[in-house]
Amino acid sequence: MKSNESVWRRAQKVLPGGVNSPVRAFRAVGGDPLIVERGHGTRIQDSEGNEYLDFVGSWGPLILGHAHAEVVQAIQEAAAGGTTFGAPCEAEVELAEHVVSAYSGIEQIRCVSSGTEAVMSAIRLARGATGRDGIVKFAGCYHGHSDALLVEAGSGLATFGVPSSAGIPKATTAPTRVLELDDSNALRALLEREGDKIAAVIIEPMPANNGLLLQRQEFLQELRTATEAVGALLIFDEVISGFRIARGGASERYGVVPDIVTFGKVIGGGLPVGAFGAPARLMAHLAPEGPVYQAGTLSGNPLAMASGLKTLQILDRENAWEKLESLGCYLDERLGKGLSSLEEPAQLVREGSVFWMALQGGPTPRRASALVPTASARYTRLFHGLLKRRINIAPSCFEVGFLSLAHSRSDIDLLADAVLEVLSE
């Protein structure tokens, strides 16, 4: 039988760090990553045949669980008819119609192959449509790894964009401004000072890449009003929240209609898909209608469209968001209450089927700067304690967990009991 160790040894020879995406390497928690061979429902299996209860869900796409039979069938049927055409196909029209029906502010979408690509293209569209270069983002919000947005947050009211990766020219991030989340004063001051140079303000309306920093509805509303006042566009990055926390995502949940929405994860049902959408007058700036160039060999790929569309249809049919909320409430009851009764500070933060175990006390953090650095060592203990008990959570204290329609209350019992046991040890 293959061993995890032998595959991992081979991986490190031919893949940098052994992985195709850095967080998979377990650097934040130490140890060797699981080599995952199969997934079904809520369980994944490593290459030695060990089974784990999974709350990572491939970082968000698997809202129906692993290898949902109808999604697999839709992909198989699509594949049998040809895997890519580089020409328009009906599946991409159907997916677009579905997204348009769910978001009141969206009349058209364009499909791409990842969340990164969706956001990168949305930024280009915003710049092309406004004729401005400036971008405002928020500390702790991740928008994929395109150059202009890979910018480290500084403290204070606003920092000038400093690239947080090697290989990004300073000039590329110079027009990017970084603000703290939930800070209306800083937002107002920045837009007063240089609002006429800002093409777009981009935010994860449900920031889920630096813990889960849930925002006040009023703050999101202020973003809407403030951007409108200076002629800047508002971009909601709903790569995680889109079709996950409501049919109409965070836009519906918080009742704020942005100018552009970016998607990924759930709308691909586990295949590589991203998309961005906006009113038709804005989308008309894109090629071939307008001067903003954007393209892709595999964009609107028939397999990815079939997988995404089937997933979205099942969500509707199953009344998914109500079921997920009810599962989430059960998580509050079992895990949330348990965490707050521990001796050492801990709390559960949750929005719908997205949850985060914040290993800190005090008020629920709304800004990256409110995160307690000591959480990391405790999380490492928790992570390995759970892995020993065959439960898989994200290998970093800054990453959230995901519930799927496949999870049951007994899965949540298993998680809650294990977490409380490890943290009480």
Ligand code: PMP
């Ligand atoms: N935006 C957000 C909010 C994300 O969470 C992510 C990925 N986690 C991205 C963009 C980038 O998506 P991808 O990894 O598909 O490029």
